[in-house]
Amino acid sequence: MTHFSGQVTLDGPSGTGKSSVARAVALELGAAYLDTGAMYRAATVAVLDAGVDLDDAEGITRAVTRAAIGIGTDAATERVTVDGAEVTERIRSTEVTRAVSPVSAVPAVRRLLVDAQRALVADATAVVVEGRDIGTVVLPDATLKVYLTAAPEARAERRAAQLGVTDPARIAAIAEDLRRRDAYDSTRADSPLRPATDAVTVDSTHWERHETIAAIVELARERAEA
Ligand SMILES: Nc1ncnc2c1ncn2[C@@H]1O[C@H](COP(=O)(O)OP(=O)(O)OP(=O)(O)O)[C@@H](O)[C@H]1O
Numbered sequence: 001m002t003h004f005s006g007q008v009t010l011d012g013p014s015g016t017g018k019s020s021v022a023r024a025v026a027l028e029l030g031a032a033y034l035d036t037g038a039m040y041r042a043a044t045v046a047v048l049d050a051g052v053d054l055d056d057a058e059g060i061t062r063a064v065t066r067a068a069i070g071i072g073t074d075a076a077t078e079r080v081t082v083d084g085a086e087v088t089e090r091i092r093s094t095e096v097t098r099a100v101s102p103v104s105a106v107p108a109v110r111r112l113l114v115d116a117q118r119a120l121v122a123d124a125t126a127v128v129v130e131g132r133d134i135g136t137v138v139l140p141d142a143t144l145k146v147y148l149t150a151a152p153e154a155r156a157e158r159r160a161a162q163l164g165v166t167d168p169a170r171i172a173a174i175a176e177d178l179r180r181r182d183a184y185d186s187t188r189a190d191s192p193l194r195p196a197t198d199a200v201t202v203d204s205t206h207w208e209r210h211e212t213i214a215a216i217v218e219l220a221r222e223r224a225e226a
């Protein structure tokens with residue numbers, strides 16, 4: 001079997017399975033892994049802790065510029081820090097999830113984090129990077145670009161299962177949150193969420209997680225052999 005070397009990008013809307021799939025694909029390929037959404041979430045922690053208003057683009061930029069965001073590229077571990085303090089769990093909180101879209105829409109924040117993302121993967125011979133603009137902006141020459149999608153109902157049900165939620169009203173609230181975040185992320189002026197023109201779209205609506213992972217690993221190996 002061919003040893004994979006190169007870059008795989010995985011972009012797509014919220015809750016399509018990017019993080020869980022990208023990490024597993026990286027482990028299977030023996031590649032490094034970068035969760036860029038975690039970096040925008042860590043930047044949001046810095047903004048919230050600085051008490052900056054989410055309408056204040058300059059204040060947001062100041063807070064993110066001052067913050068030291070720590071993240072690794074080992075697919076087997078997940079640890080995120082801001083100014084040395086561990087925020088791995090906090091970045092997944094409702095408070096951060098609600099605030100992350102306006103923070104990530106600020107162009108100066110994107111410039112800072114895109115530079116950091118490129119630096120983090122610059123030396124990797126094999127890497128899987130997931131987010132919203134990886135194939136379009138961060139790594140435009142990647143070996144394989146995947147745009148991961150799934151029907152909104154499937155995404156809401158998966159996220160509810162992940163959180164242990166069964167109440168239909170709470171599942172509807174989860175669906176509404178996914179819809180709101182996608183609308184924000186795909187209509188912002190700077191690097192909106194959209195598939196790269198040369199991306200392969202993978203629709204996981206009717207697939208188990210392991211089938212999604214296997215399909216992407218196969219695509220990556222095919223590209224490495226080509
Ligand atoms: N076929 C599938 N493909 C991918 N993920 C699936 C599949 N079936 C279920 N899941 C589950 O969907 C849930 C959401 O996945 P994950 O958090 O990785 O999505 P995400 O796209 O990274 O979301 P976000 O952008 O909000 O961070 C996880 O619990 C994952 O295990």
Ligand SMILES: Nc1ccn([C@H]2C[C@H](O)[C@@H](COP(=O)(O)O)O2)c(=O)n1
Binds near residue numbers: 040
């Ligand atoms: N490359 C990226 C990655 C993420 N974002 C923004 C948009 C998302 O709503 C938010 C959190 O990402 P998630 O952890 O849910 O994948 O961060 C972005 O703009 N660009």
